[in-house]
Amino acid sequence: MAPLNFVLVGVGGQGAILASDILTEVGIQAGYDAKKAEVHGMAQRGGSVITHIRWAEKVYSPLIGKGEAHFLLALEKLEALRYIDYLRPGGIAIVNDQAIPPVAVNIGAASYPDDDRIKGALGEVAEKVLFIPALRKAEEIGDPRVVNIVLLGALSSLLDVPDETWQRVIERRVPQKYLELNLRAFREGKKLA
Amino acid sequence: MEKELMLGNEAIARGAWEAGIEVAAAYPGTPSTEILEAFARYPGVYAEWSVNEKVALDVAVGAAYSGRRAMAAMKHVGLNVAADSFFYASMTGAEAALIIITADDPAMHSSQNEQDNRRYAKFARVPCLEPSDSQEAKEMMKAAVEISEAFDTPVLFRITTRIAHSAGLVTLGERVTRPQKLSEFPRNVPKYVMLPANARLRHPVIEERIKRLEEFAETFPYNRMEMGDPSLGIVTCGVAYQYAREVFPEASFLKLGMTYPLPKRMVKEFASKVDRLIVIEELDPFLEEEIRLMGIPVEGKSIFPICGEFDPTVVREAAIKAGLLPLEARVEIPKVEVGELPPRPPILCPGCPHRGVFYVMNKLKLAVTGDIGCYTLGALPPLSTIHTCGCMGAGVGQAHGADKSGLGERVVAVIGDSTFFHTGMPALLNVAYNNGKTITVVLDNRSTAMTGHQGHPGTGQTLQGGKSSEVMIEDVARAFGIKNVYTVDSYDIKGVEKALKEALAKDEAVVIVARRECALLPEVRKNYKPLRVDPEKCNGCGLCFRAGCPATLRSEEIDPKTKRPKMKIDPLLCTGCEVCAQICPRRAILFRAQLD
Numbered sequence: 001m002a003p004l005n006f007v008l009v010g011v012g013g014q015g016a017i018l019a020s021d022i023l024t025e026v027g028i029q030a031g032y033d034a035k036k037a038e039v040h041g042m043a044q045r046g047g048s049v050i051t052h053i054r055w056a057e058k059v060y061s062p063l064i065g066k067g068e069a070h071f072l073l074a075l076e077k078l079e080a081l082r083y084i085d086y087l088r089p090g091g092i093a094i095v096n097d098q099a100i101p102p103v104a105v106n107i108g109a110a111s112y113p114d115d116d117r118i119k120g121a122l123g124e125v126a127e128k129v130l131f132i133p134a135l136r137k138a139e140e141i142g143d144p145r146v147v148n149i150v151l152l153g154a155l156s157s158l159l160d161v162p163d164e165t166w167q168r169v170i171e172r173r174v175p176q177k178y179l180e181l182n183l184r185a186f187r188e189g190k191k192l193a
Numbered sequence: 194m195e196k197e198l199m200l201g202n203e204a205i206a207r208g209a210w211e212a213g214i215e216v217a218a219a220y221p222g223t224p225s226t227e228i229l230e231a232f233a234r235y236p237g238v239y240a241e242w243s244v245n246e247k248v249a250l251d252v253a254v255g256a257a258y259s260g261r262r263a264m265a266a267m268k269h270v271g272l273n274v275a276a277d278s279f280f281y282a283s284m285t286g287a288e289a290a291l292i293i294i295t296a297d298d299p300a301m302h303s304s305q306n307e308q309d310n311r312r313y314a315k316f317a318r319v320p321c322l323e324p325s326d327s328q329e330a331k332e333m334m335k336a337a338v339e340i341s342e343a344f345d346t347p348v349l350f351r352i353t354t355r356i357a358h359s360a361g362l363v364t365l366g367e368r369v370t371r372p373q374k375l376s377e378f379p380r381n382v383p384k385y386v387m388l389p390a391n392a393r394l395r396h397p398v399i400e401e402r403i404k405r406l407e408e409f410a411e412t413f414p415y416n417r418m419e420m421g422d423p424s425l426g427i428v429t430c431g432v433a434y435q436y437a438r439e440v441f442p443e444a445s446f447l448k449l450g451m452t453y454p455l456p457k458r459m460v461k462e463f464a465s466k467v468d469r470l471i472v473i474e475e476l477d478p479f480l481e482e483e484i485r486l487m488g489i490p491v492e493g494k495s496i497f498p499i500c501g502e503f504d505p506t507v508v509r510e511a512a513i514k515a516g517l518l519p520l521e522a523r524v525e526i527p528k529v530e531v532g533e534l535p536p537r538p539p540i541l542c543p544g545c546p547h548r549g550v551f552y553v554m555n556k557l558k559l560a561v562t563g564d565i566g567c568y569t570l571g572a573l574p575p576l577s578t579i580h581t582c583g584c585m586g587a588g589v590g591q592a593h594g595a596d597k598s599g600l601g602e603r604v605v606a607v608i609g610d611s612t613f614f615h616t617g618m619p620a621l622l623n624v625a626y627n628n629g630k631t632i633t634v635v636l637d638n639r640s641t642a643m644t645g646h647q648g649h650p651g652t653g654q655t656l657q658g659g660k661s662s663e664v665m666i667e668d669v670a671r672a673f674g675i676k677n678v679y680t681v682d683s684y685d686i687k688g689v690e691k692a693l694k695e696a697l698a699k700d701e702a703v704v705i706v707a708r709r710e711c712a713l714l715p716e717v718r719k720n721y722k723p724l725r726v727d728p729e730k731c732n733g734c735g736l737c738f739r740a741g742c743p744a745t746l747r748s749e750e751i752d753p754k755t756k757r758p759k760m761k762i763d764p765l766l767c768t769g770c771e772v773c774a775q776i777c778p779r780r781a782i783l784f785r786a787q788l789d
Contacts, residue, residue, distance in 0.1 A: 034362070040226070
């Protein structure tokens with residue numbers, strides 16, 4: 001089994017930790033050793049967040065080195081650009097087409113990069129760049145909070161792991177009353193990719 | 194055996210439970226918080242949030258004196274608060290295991306410094322254990338308990354953020370409890386009463402103890418040689434071991450699970466087997482100095498950084514620079530021109546009750562000493578309110594010092610509710626006792642919010658779901674002898690301003706309790722009601738942006754007169770706190786009552 005490194009980025013509060021929990025557990029269920037590294041505390045307060053997930057026969061470092069991520073998964077598009085140097089040349093970027101302007105942008109002290117700049121830069125490194133309307137899809141389904149699961153759904157279409165494995169892990173990690181919602185988010189995400 | 198994916202902190206809790214620890218105490222602090230949260234859920238244990246780390250450690254000591262295995266957990270700077278207790282506990286030992294967990298924070302993800310707490314182990318003559326992943330974290334808690342009881346010593350269990358908050362698979366085991374238990378508190382005066390006469394007799398005991406531990410380290414199973422290519426020998430520990438294994442797959446390793454005291458013979462043997470000896474360790478050159486003191490040539494911080502945390506890139510690049518790896522070992526890092534990106538530092542959440550208070554303080558141009566908590570973020574623009582932040586409980590004392598310095602400018606201290614109970618109380622008592630004139634604003638959001646909403650004496654909620662009386666900060670202030678005590682609603686901008694102006698007019702100490710629940714608490718979330726902007730009224734003046742709320746955005750619509758973008762509200766983020774609505778001079782932001 002070839003090792004796989006995933007960098008999951010976004011803004012504190014977008015559900016990066018749940019998504020990374022699920023992704024790590026899916027790796028284990030698929031027969032890999034897996035580790036993840038996440039950020040708690042102050043950084044979570046609306047700040048830029050990055051979590052690392054690794055699948056391999058044997059994982060040593062919980063952190064992924066720069067240029068070593070096979071997948072860059074972004075819950076927010078500016079954050080995709082911020083962590084572009086983690087992406088391995090020829091890797092894949094899956095980006096939720098959502099902008100959360102930082103306060104510096106709102107007060108006019110900085111400008112938010114346009115889509116061409118983001119797509120252009122990602123395209124220079126990645127073999128494939130998927131911009132997906134994950135937030136819109138999550139809202140359609142009925143809850144913007146499942147945007148993280150929509151993104152995982154999109155990722156699942158590019159990995160050789162059976163859907164049942166993903167579903168089993170989601171069942172374990174999500175409260176019963178939100179299970180249907182999350183499973184639907186996963187299926188819809190898969191269609192987006 | 195059953196396996197589970199666990200954070201390092203969860204694995205420590207599991208290891209503590211399996212090792213028969215019965216009593217645990219802590220004050221929440223990133224990256225240590227989840228240890229007690231996870232431990233508290235196991236059956237047959239007592240776990241509490243203590244008011245601060247020093248108290249937590251004394252609680253653990255008391256339990257260990259009573260023959261119950263005990264632990265105290267804290268972030269690295271928490272051990273500064275608990276240091277006094279840490280040193281006496283080393284002198285006395287206990288009747289059962291006493292484990293102190295320190296969670297250090299290289300890179301300062303959520304801290305004010307990068308102190309390396311292995312220094313405390315040597316300082317207090319206490320053994321230090323360091324796991325390298327979740328599985329080891331669990332196993333080594335058991336080893337720590339055994340060492341503590343075999344050598345009658347506290348054990349310092351040191352982790353770092355990347356151990357605490359990384360997850361890996363852990364094999365679960367059974368709980369083993371201590372066979373015989375005391376039913377009476379020990380009355381062993383020479384051992385437990387550190388009067389000078391007794392302490393003088395104890396000091397040689399702990400010096401001799403550390404020598405025996407040094408001998409024990411030679412056979413400690415978590416100190417091991419992994420021999421590979423002998424041209425390079427790497428001594429390493431903790432998470433740095435993982436990075437080193439990744440970057441140097443061929444090298445020889447001396448992997449230390451006990452980083453104080455060192456197994457000297459093992460180190461010498463390892464050094465003699467390799468051509469070049471290096472140490473890969475985060476933060477201080479702790480192992481490096483110990484090895485150099487043994488007269489063995491070694492390199493470490495001349496190659497690898499002393500500041501910040503490592504990752505495979507940091508280790509690899511430093512190794513290439515030092516000629517330890519060929520240039521071809523370099524991993525290609527994408528060099529893409531992305532231009533300047535807007536920063537996204539952590540920020541006060543939408544609906545945060547601190548925002549309005551800071552907005553007023555900024556407007557009044559006050560000098561403000563700050564403290565540790567979410568509210569430290571009030572230092573950042575556009576609120577730019579806090580002018581100091583040192584450590585827990587420092588702000589009130591600093592403001593009092595400024596008051597007594599003859600400076601002339603009235604300095605205001607802000608402190609959170611949990612921090613007030615942690616170390617703010619003695620500082621406020623000191624203001625009252627010394628007839629100070631400090632204005633202390635307690636930002637009471639009814640929670641230890643930054644670390645994830647833990648209870649404290651003001652909430653009346655204990656860690657294991659118990660209830661206790663809710664301590665009112667106003668009552669504490671009055672009991673201290675402070676006459677001017679105000680209570681305001683943090684969301685009431687006018688009320689906050691009025692209280693602050695009245696306080697500034699007084700020539701004596703004032704306490705203002707600005708109270709409003711943290712907007713992320715579940716019961717508050719139920720009452721979110723996103724506000725709307727009336728675009729007819731908004732002229733794009735931008736005053737609302739000075740509150741720095743992430744939910745207030747610039748719209749695409751430009752006001753024809755001011756030529757500035759009108760404001761809009763993100764309905765997904767807005768909680769309906771109405772702070773921006775109160776700030777708006779044109780009343781363009783609709784209040785809750787104005788919405789349908």
